[in-house]
Structures are given as structure tokens and as C-alpha cells.
Amino acid sequence: MNKKKYIIGILIAVIVIGIAVAAIIKTPLFKKEKTAEEKLLEKPGKTLLYFSPHQDDEMLTEGIDIAVSIENGYDVHVILCTDGSICNVKEKLNNGKHCKSCNTDHNYIVTTEEFIQSRDSEFIGSCLALGVKRENINIEETRMVDGSETVEGTKEIIKKYLELFGKNCTVCAVFPNDPEVQHRDHNALGLAATELKDEGVIKNLYLFEEPYNLEKVSRGDREEPNIYYASDEIMTKLQKAVDEYHKWDSENGRYAVGYHSAGERMENVLSEKALYYHIYE
Numbered sequence: 001m002n003k004k005k006y007i008i009g010i011l012i013a014v015i016v017i018g019i020a021v022a023a024i025i026k027t028p029l030f031k032k033e034k035t036a037e038e039k040l041l042e043k044p045g046k047t048l049l050y051f052s053p054h055q056d057d058e059m060l061t062e063g064i065d066i067a068v069s070i071e072n073g074y075d076v077h078v079i080l081c082t083d084g085s086i087c088n089v090k091e092k093l094n095n096g097k098h099c100k101s102c103n104t105d106h107n108y109i110v111t112t113e114e115f116i117q118s119r120d121s122e123f124i125g126s127c128l129a130l131g132v133k134r135e136n137i138n139i140e141e142t143r144m145v146d147g148s149e150t151v152e153g154t155k156e157i158i159k160k161y162l163e164l165f166g167k168n169c170t171v172c173a174v175f176p177n178d179p180e181v182q183h184r185d186h187n188a189l190g191l192a193a194t195e196l197k198d199e200g201v202i203k204n205l206y207l208f209e210e211p212y213n214l215e216k217v218s219r220g221d222r223e224e225p226n227i228y229y230a231s232d233e234i235m236t237k238l239q240k241a242v243d244e245y246h247k248w249d250s251e252n253g254r255y256a257v258g259y260h261s262a263g264e265r266m267e268n269v270l271s272e273k274a275l276y277y278h279i280y281e
């Protein structure tokens with residue numbers, strides 16, 4: 001009888017100690033801090049909002065992350081913040097000169113409206129190629145004119161989408177970098193996002209650096225980005241997004257604007273397969 005009590009006593013002790021150890025391991029003190037890559041791949045919440053200054057930044061700067069997030073089952077929305085109307089390609093299309101990219105002379109009279117339309121079509125095609133659902137591709141109706149994006153105007157756009165989808169959404173935007181190098185619209189987006197995070201309006205924020213600016217920026221106090229390398233499967237989607245920017249069908253208003261303006265940058269993304277990211281906490 002005593003022996004039986006003794007065994008039961010030992011068993012109870014083992015169970016109690018087991019529960020205690022499990023509880024200690026679960027405390028934050030013992031929890032292993034997630035790596036940057038784990039944080040990138042396991043974003044909080046289910047809904048991700050990607051803000052893009054122009055038609056092409058969603059591919060050049062955020063494309064790998066958009067494709068990976070969709071692959072990982074997130075509900076991905078993309079929001080275009082400007083009209084992309086200020087671009088030297090518009091002039092290139094009707095200057096009658098020989099175009100090296102197309103190896104032909106360009107004599108196309110394209111109105112600003114038609115030009116914006118052409119860029120929007122490329123943007124929509126690119127988002128679809130990355131895997132974004134058509135209803136989740138937003139050409140924001142209050143978008144600003146290219147080159148005049150403001151911090152305040154961008155904050156209003158971000159707040160509008162947070163109200164639509166809920167405060168727990170994760171916001172993804174462009175990293176606010178050296179303003180001497182970075183396009184002012186990109187800088188405005190980055191500053192708007194970080195200010196809203198500091199104000200507690202944005203709960204979760206991820207920021208991406210333009211790969212083509214990495215060597216040019218003077219970094220100052222800004223931290224170096226983390227790097228994530230995409231799989232070949234993801235890069236196949238990126239290639240399809242680039243193809244959208246390469247589409248030429250002048251009869252139907254497609255003028256390969258993205259490829260004329262950023263063809264080399266797109267080729268570099270395809271060969272480097274790298275995403276440059278910050279987790280703004």
C-alpha cells in the first residue's frame with residue numbers, strides 16, 4: 001500500500017514539474033526571438049496593404065514580397081497612390097526619333113489621359129501576374145499627380161484603406177531613404193507610413209528599399225536593409241509582371257511605358273532575385 005502511494009506521489013511530482021517547466025519555457029524570457037526572415041514571412045494578421053507610388057514600384061520594389069505573401073495565403077491588396085503622368089516616356093513616344101528599345105521611330109500622339117491609361121493597364125497586368133486578385137487592385141480615386149505626392153495626402157490614402165480593412169491590417173510601403181537620391185513621391189510615402197506608425201494609426205509596418213538606389217543613397221542614421229532571396233517559382237511570377245510592362249500594342253493603347261522608363265531596373269530585379277526590407281517596430 002505504501003509503495004503504491006509512493007509511486008502515485010512520484011507521478012504527481014513528475015506531472016507538476018513538467019507543467020512548471022512547460023510554463024517557464026513559454027514565458028517571453030525563454031521564447032526564441034523570431035529572425036527578420038521569419039518576421040517577413042509570418043506577418044501579423046491576414047490582410048496586407050501594399051502602397052505603390054507609381055505604376056512599376058509594386059513590381060520593382062515590392063514585387064517579390066507581394067508574390068511570396070500571396071503564395072503564403074495572405075489576402076493581398078495593392079493601392080496605387082499617383083497617376084504616373086509625369087514621365088519622359090510620354091515625350092519619347094511622339095518625338096519622331098529612333099527608339100533604341102524598340103528599334104523603330106516613334107510618332108505616336110498620346111494624350112495625358114491615354115498615357116495614364118496605358119500605365120494603369122501595365123500596373124493591373126503586373127499585379128495580376130504577381131497573383132493579386134482583380135478586385136484587390138486599387139487605383140485610388142484620390143491619387144495625386146505624379147511628382148507631387150505629399151506626406152499629408154498619402155496619410156489620408158493610407159488611413160482610408162485602414163478604415164476599410166481594419167486597423168489590424170499590415171501596411172507595406174517604400175522605405176523613406178535619402179531624399180537627395182530617392183524620388184520625392186517614394187519619400188513622401190515612406191514618411192507618411194512611418195509617421196502613422198509612430199502615431200499608432202498603423203499597427204504593423206514593413207518597408208522596402210528600391211534595389212536600384214542601394215548603392216547611391218548616403219545612409220546616415222538609416223539602418224541597412226535585410227535581404228531576402230526569392231525562389232525560382234516566385235521569380236517566374238516576377239518575369240510575367242515584367243512582361244506586362246513590355247507589352248506593345250499601340251492600336252489598343254499599350255506602349256510599354258514601364259519598359260521604356262525602367263527596363264534595365266526590371267532586368268536587374270530578375271537577375272538579382274533580391275528583396276530589401278525593414279521591419280519598422
Ligand SMILES: [Zn+2]
Nearest residue numbers: 053054057183
Ligand atoms: Zn516610382
Ligand SMILES: [Zn+2]
Nearest residue numbers: 099101102260
Ligand atoms: Zn520605344
